[in-house]
Amino acid sequence: MPRPIEALVHVAALAHNLSRARQAASEARVWAVVKANAYGHGIERAFEGLRGADGFALLDLAEAERIRALGWRGPVLLLEGCFEPRDLELCSRLNLWHVVHHEAQIDWLAAHKTRVPQRVFLKMNSGMNRLGFRPEAFGSAHARLQALPQVDEISLMTHFADADGPRGIASQLAVFEAATQDLPGERSLANSAAMLRHGAAAGGPIGARVRSDWVRAGILAYGSAPDFPEHDIVHWGLRPTMTLRSRLIATQQLQRGDSVGYGSRFTAEAAMRIGIVACGYADGYPRHAGTGTPVLVDGVRTRTVGRVSMDMLAVDLQPLPRAEVGSEVTLWGLGPGEAVLAIDEVAQAAATIGYELMCALAPRVPVRVVD
Ligand SMILES: *Cc1c(COP(=O)(O)O)cnc(C)c1O
Numbered sequence: 001m002p003r004p005i006e007a008l009v010h011v012a013a014l015a016h017n018l019s020r021a022r023q024a025a026s027e028a029r030v031w032a033v034v035k036a037n038a039y040g041h042g043i044e045r046a047f048e049g050l051r052g053a054d055g056f057a058l059l060d061l062a063e064a065e066r067i068r069a070l071g072w073r074g075p076v077l078l079l080e081g082c083f084e085p086r087d088l089e090l091c092s093r094l095n096l097w098h099v100v101h102h103e104a105q106i107d108w109l110a111a112h113k114t115r116v117p118q119r120v121f122l123k124m125n126s127g128m129n130r131l132g133f134r135p136e137a138f139g140s141a142h143a144r145l146q147a148l149p150q151v152d153e154i155s156l157m158t159h160f161a162d163a164d165g166p167r168g169i170a171s172q173l174a175v176f177e178a179a180t181q182d183l184p185g186e187r188s189l190a191n192s193a194a195m196l197r198h199g200a201a202a203g204g205p206i207g208a209r210v211r212s213d214w215v216r217a218g219i220l221a222y223g224s225a226p227d228f229p230e231h232d233i234v235h236w237g238l239r240p241t242m243t244l245r246s247r248l249i250a251t252q253q254l255q256r257g258d259s260v261g262y263g264s265r266f267t268a269e270a271a272m273r274i275g276i277v278a279c280g281y282a283d284g285y286p287r288h289a290g291t292g293t294p295v296l297v298d299g300v301r302t303r304t305v306g307r308v309s310m311d312m313l314a315v316d317l318q319p320l321p322r323a324e325v326g327s328e329v330t331l332w333g334l335g336p337g338e339a340v341l342a343i344d345e346v347a348q349a350a351a352t353i354g355y356e357l358m359c360a361l362a363p364r365v366p367v368r369v370v371d
Contacts, residue, residue, distance in 0.1 A: 004247040004278050005365055008333065009041050012371035013223055013239035014049025020237050021217035024195045026207045029054035031077060031188075033218035034063065040284075040358040041222065041242060044070060045369050049241070050221060055097075057216055061090055068094050077121060079216075080131065081105050088112040099123050099157065101131040106141065109150045117152035120145060121188060124179060126172040128161040135179035142183055155186040155214070164193035164227040173210060186213035193219075193226035196236055224354030228344035240340060242358055243333025244285070244365070248297070248325050250276040251317065260314050261306030266291045273317040277329045280311040284362040285331055286350035293349035296330035297323050299339035332357070 021030050032053035033039075038046035043058075043066050050056075055075030056067050061083075064076050081099040082088055085108040091098055092114045100106060101123040109118070122142055125132030133141045145151045158176045160169045176189070190199060190206050195215045198204030206212045219226050223240040225233050233240070252275075254260070254268040275297060281287040285308055293304040297320050305314045317323050328336055332343040343354040350357075361367075 008243040011049035025215040031057040040361040121157045124158040126158040126175040157188045188214035190215040244331040246279040248275040266306035284360040289350040296335040299336040
C-alpha cells in the first residue's frame, strides 16, 4: 500500500470560485491566473475547472505552452512579459499577449521580425515599485509602442500593493488615472483582493467610476481569502479547491510530563492520547506550524502537538476517543461529511498565507482530480 497521503483538486469548486470572480467583477472579462503551476494545483488539472475564464494569465513560457497544448485558443497573457528577445518568437508562434514593463522589452519588440503584430499590456509602476514604467515615463513608452509595426493593440495595466489591507488602492489608483486619462486602450487593474474589496459589486471604484476591462483572478479562484483573517472564504462565498489529507499511522498514550517529537516542544500536562499522521514538511506541510494548528481527524476539529517533522506530525486525540490507526486526517480542505478546514487557518498558524502553502505542495504527494 502506498503511503496514505494524497491531495485532491476539486474542479467544481474552481468553477464555482470563478463564477464568484465574475460576480465581483461585474462586466469585466476575467483572467484566470494560473502561474506557479496553477498555484500548486497543476495547470492541466486546474484547466478543467477554469476553462470558463476569458483568458489565462501566467508568467512561465513553458506553462503558456502547456495551456496551448490543452487546446486553449483564447487569450494567454505573460504577466512578466518576455525575459529575452527570442521569447517574442514564441509569442508570435503561440499568439501570446505579453506585458511590457521595461524599456528593454520595447527594444526587443522593435527588433523582432514578425508579420503579425502583437497585443501588449503596458504596465505602470503606480507605487508598488516592482515592475512597470513610472507614471511620468508611461506616456512616452506608450508612444514608442504605438509607433512600432510589431505592436497591435496596447492595453494598460497596474498592480496594487495594498488591495488586501487598510492602505487600500486609492493613492495608486489616483496615480494610474492621472497618467492614463488621455490614453486609449483596455484597462486591467484588479487582482483578487482588489475585485472583492474594491470592485463595483462591493461598492468600490473599480468597474464603477474607474474603467476595468480585465480582472486578474488568482487566489480567490483557489478558495483562499486574500484578506484573511479580516474575512474568510465563507464571507466571500468561496470553496476550497485543494484538500491535503492523510491517515493516522500510529497512536501513543502519553502520561503527564511526556513530550512529543523533535526538540520535545510539547509536554503533556495530563494523560492524553495522540495520533501520528503520515504528513510532514517534505509533503509541503509548513514546519513552522506549531502546537495548536487546526487539523481534522475523522472530520472532527483538533490540533497538532509538537514540531512537524519531515514525514510525520502529531495530533491531539482528546476529542476523538474512537480515532485509530487508519483514521482520516484532513490537513486542509474538505474533510468527511460537511467539515471544512480553510487553508488560510493553517497558513495563519504557520505565520504565512494560503498562497504559499498551496504553491508548496510537494511533488511526492499524489494528486487526484475529483468532482
Ligand atoms: C499573481 C498576480 C495576480 C493574481 O493575484 P491574486 O492575489 O492571487 O489574485 C494578479 N496580477 C498579477 C500581475 C500577478 O502577478
